[in-house]
Amino acid sequence: MYPKKIANDTAEVIQNYLTYQAVRIILDQLSETNPKQAIWLRQYTASHNIQKGESFIEGLMGEDKELVMRILKVREYLASEVMEFMPQMVRHGISQANMEHRRQLLERLTRSSSVSSTSSESENDDSNPNCD
Known part of the structure; x- marks a missing residue:
């Protein structure tokens, strides 16, 4: 940097x-x-x-x-x-925006993880005929 x-x-x-x-x-x-x-x-x-x-x-x-x-x-x-307010406002704005982006990313990751594990479980259930 x-x-x-x-x-x-x-x-x-x-x-x-x-x-x-x-x-x-x-x-x-x-x-x-x-x-x-x-x-x-x-x-x-x-x-x-x-x-x-x-x-x-x-x-x-x-x-x-x-x-x-x-x-x-x-x-x-x-x-x-x-300019008196800029440094604090920029830091705060970036902090808030980063927190929001991280939250959205975490939601997407957990959503795709739960979708993946749900589809994996259903595939396992369909492929194992002894589950009845």
Whole structure:
């Protein structure tokens, strides 16, 4: 395992996701306050890869610096609010999901084991003519 590499990759995914969420929030705000700019940003977002947050922001810098500053502020705010709870929430979520998956797996294993042993017993009963 490579924990530092995994941590870096995870941080990048979260950063990209927070950028995406910041853009969504700003789109919602602009829809109410400046519909024309909201349409423009929606079209820009549709034609540029927002999944790579930093590249998206760099491209947007050439188009609308004010929007870039707004995205940076919102994403920084989201990061400060969200990241405090993330480690505990992720650990808890994985723990709960793993427990549920293990429960389902155990149910399937015991179900298939009981089906196998039931069919084995019935085969033994059918093949032994002296059981009467």
